[in-house]
Amino acid sequence: DTGVSQNPRHKITKRGQNVTFRCDPISEHNRLYWYRQTLGQGPEFLTYFQNEAQLEKSRLLSDRFSAERPKGSFSTLEIQRTEQGDSAMYLCASSSLGGGQGMIEETQYFGPGTRLLVL
């Protein structure tokens, strides 16, 4: 399977605990995005990387959230001191720029998501 993968698929944690999610993008995709989706809403942008550089972080993202993409391949999203409001589906998407594809025609492909429940 060469699609975007995410682990774990489900996570239940107690309030105050730290959690870490992993995303493996499509091979050779240089852009990686994190989104969060709550029930009945569309996904909301959190942050994105081009290769290993984190280029943008949403102003809605609290300091408890941090993301890394150390070697420009997989990425991790950590939430510290989880709160019940963090319960959501965390989605990762990857895309490729260059190689004949113009900046405007960038298509993002989503992984299966990690569903987080904070008790």
Added chain:
Amino acid sequence: QKEVEQNSGPLSVPEGAIASLNCTYSDRGSQSFFWYRQYSGKSPELIMSIYSNGDKEDGRFTAQLNKASQYVSLLIRDSQPSDSATYLCAVTSQAAGNKLTFGGGTRVLVKP
């Protein structure tokens, strides 16, 4: 005002009929437009992308873009029960780093 707006539905459509979904956006700098389908509990799956004014057809799906009026629509012809899902409209702009800005989605129910 939300940046991307969709009617939440549900849009109930008889099997075999045409489902028509609309989406409006507020950022005139938006350049790329996408329709994703999302089944309950699953992640979004790309159906169509459109970048220039006019129609784009792919199988039973047709996307229509009108940048002057700032709307994009999706038509689903010969609707099937398997088309029952939430359809998400998303837009991007280079100025905003190409991140996707989503609407809240339209739930479509195709009744046999």
